[in-house]
Amino acid sequence: RKEVEQDPGPFNVPEGATVAFNCTYSNSASQSFFWYRQDCRKEPKLLMSVYSSGNEDGRFTAQLNRASQYISLLIRDSKLSDSATYLCVVNMEDDMRFGAGTRLTVKP
Amino acid sequence: DAGVTQSPTHLIKTRGQQVTLRCSPKSGHDTVSWYQQALGQGPQFIFQYYEEEERQRGNFPDRFSGHQFPNYSSELNVNALLLGDSALYLCASSLRLANTGELFFGEGSRLTVL
Numbered sequence A: 001r002k003e004v005e006q007d008p009g010p011f012n013v014p015e016g017a018t019v020a021f022n023c024t025y026s027n028s029a030s031q032s033f034f035w036y037r038q039d040c041r042k043e044p045k046l047l048m049s050v051y052s053s054g055n056e057d058g059r060f061t062a063q064l065n066r067a068s069q070y071i072s073l074l075i076r077d078s079k080l081s082d083s084a085t086y087l088c089v090v091n092m093e094d095d096m097r098f099g100a101g102t103r104l105t106v107k108p
Numbered sequence B: 001d002a003g004v005t006q007s008p009t010h011l012i013k014t015r016g017q018q019v020t021l022r023c024s025p026k027s028g029h030d031t032v033s034w035y036q037q038a039l040g041q042g043p044q045f046i047f048q049y050y051e052e053e054e055r056q057r058g059n060f061p062d063r064f065s066g067h068q069f070p071n072y073s074s075e076l077n078v079n080a081l082l083l084g085d086s087a088l089y090l091c092a093s094s095l096r097l098a099n100t101g102e103l104f105f106g107e108g109s110r111l112t113v114l
Helices: none
Strands: A004-006 A011-014 A019-025 A032-038 A045-050 A055-057 A060-065 A070-075 A084-092 A095-098 A102-107 B005-007 B010-013 B019-024 B031-037 B044-050 B053-057 B064-068 B074-078 B087-094 B109-113
Touching: A004 A084, A011 A019, A019 A084, A019 A102, A032 A060, A032 A070, A045 A055, A045 A060, A070 A084, A095 B031, A095 B044, B005 B087, B019 B087, B019 B109, B031 B074, B044 B064, B074 B087
Parallel strands: A011 A102, B010 B109
Antiparallel strands: A004 A019, A019 A070, A032 A045, A032 A084, A055 A060, A060 A070, A084 A095, A084 A102, B005 B019, B019 B074, B031 B044, B031 B087, B044 B053, B064 B074, B087 B109
């Protein structure tokens, strides 16, 4: 089983749509969780941290379920500029492990 | 405030050769992590350096080695290159005590092995 697994994608959605990405992780001792965004041929950048109580940043909502070892990211009212690859990241014993990423394309 | 810088940006090598990639962390950061990203995949953790020592290592063979210097900059060395080593190599820096989990990445060094 991979350490961090994500929806394979790609997701192709119209502007204004709501889209959700899922991620599972294997190490139950993992302590912190993140979503990163990577634009085409660019470096990954932190999108948001994921807290146990769930957290929201504008149109983005992240959820964590420790019992199921599951993380999600919800994007509401998708914009063209949201087109990117979204990487689920899990902090395992002080090093960060990345999922393979889910590619999102938002179309007019 | 300089971000993470990596060099070279692109390079081409042949099988069996050796390569050295370099990274300068973001100002004020003391920890450097290296990742390999193959096309269409997420970054795979190679190793992490802090206080000039390798602290964590991913599932990579001993052909991959590194170093951190007193000024916190770092090098990644790969010996006996294989075709499968072709990838984008990303350096990420962080401040260990901050414990925020935020990594700052350089733009990467794209290695092609022929």
